[in-house]
Amino acid sequence: MIILIKLIFAHLLGDFLLQPRTWVREKEHHKLLSWRLYMHVLVHGILVLLVMGSLQYWLLALVIMALHFLIDMLKLYAQNESSRTRWFIIDQSLHIIGIVVLWFIWFKPTINFAAWFNSQSLWLYATALLFLTFVAGVVVQILMSRWTEALNDLQDGSLAHAGRYIGMLERLFVFVFIVVGQWQAIGFLLGAKSVFRFGDLRESKNRQLTEYVLIGTLLSFAIAVATAMLVVYLS
Template sequence: MVRGYFAYLLLGHILGDFYLQTQVVSDRKEKSLKWVILHGAAYLGAYVIAALPIFSIEVALVGMVASIAHFSVDMIKYGYSLKISNGRNTNILERNIFFADQTLHAVSLMIIAYAATLYCTPITSPGLITGFLEVVGMTGEAASSWIIAVLLIHKPVNIAIQKLLMVYKPISSDVTRINDNNAGRFIGTVERLIMLILISNGQYSAIGLVLTAKSIARYDKIAKEPEFAEYYLLGTLLSTLCVIIASTILR
């Protein structure tokens, strides 16, 4: 039962804090209280969306509590951002703030999920959804796990890896390729999706083929620029680690 509530809360968090929040909103949120409030409203909307298939007022209230907790953490971050606004905002500081923020959100979701398990009724899917899942041969828990895992390995992991690697980013004369990283992020998402499917089917050896194909595309630059090779290897290892972590959701 804890898993059910935590899955619901995690899904709402992923939608609200990543997919319904653009980079513009994230930047403005650090300087304007109005944008913190707007983000809080969008975050609450994400839980409403996540609760729609369940049709439960009780579950929606749990999502509201999670939204209040999220807003509280964002207010702490907003106050801290104002405090250091006149100081030097380095890449290391930006990285630390991001992961501290997400850690606080994750801890609050765990606490709320545990409390909901104690005081609320179990989460159950409506008959229509249950019937559809039976036809396709999938349980509600498996379906929600796949949705969360796929959403997690796209935008959240891309942002997390970007924050981790920004400290180690090499100085390169190839400015156009480094700045235009949308294709690279999409390739990373496809790579992680393929690895997730392979891991779920126990095809662990095939993952090496995926990593090899990715390395071939950058072989020339890897061979000529040792700093880029280290940066590339670190990014690949982090991406693979994130897939392994995401695959635990499917178990």
């Protein structure tokens, strides 16, 4: 496992810390004709050798360089301004998956996939995360639908789906805090959200909106707390 961590460390170092924005812009503009692209790929190969600490892994470094080059080329020719974020996620996902696959083929680690796949903890946490991200959002939306309709005319041009993602993140934070036993951090999270919301609620001077936000927040937190406590109990 330490080798896999080293390879991922080398990738993150080469793709973020050792890749200036000027290199990124030049690659996007010139694509295959950009010498920065080849320098970037070479940096990744050198980093692999450095983290592995031996020149005997030169073939692994070359394979990772070739794979990195192909994935970067796919991104450079497929992305546009509107899909930049999506292709960033795809690009990084492919790099990490490629590294994991190469690590598994190259070093043949002994992993009991059957035991891992049938682990109660795996399915317990997977179910909890699925519930807290997507399912709980729908539950909160349905439970608050009667008040949502009444406040539709108060929309102030907020970011699209921002409320949904804020709810997902706050439930995940609460879940993690409880699982690791840091209950006091939930109070900090609730306080921080209250501070950020206070200005909007004060300016709106609308009691219905204040009550709506308060009910939504408490309901979201309650679901996250109950889920986390159930997971801790069953673990």
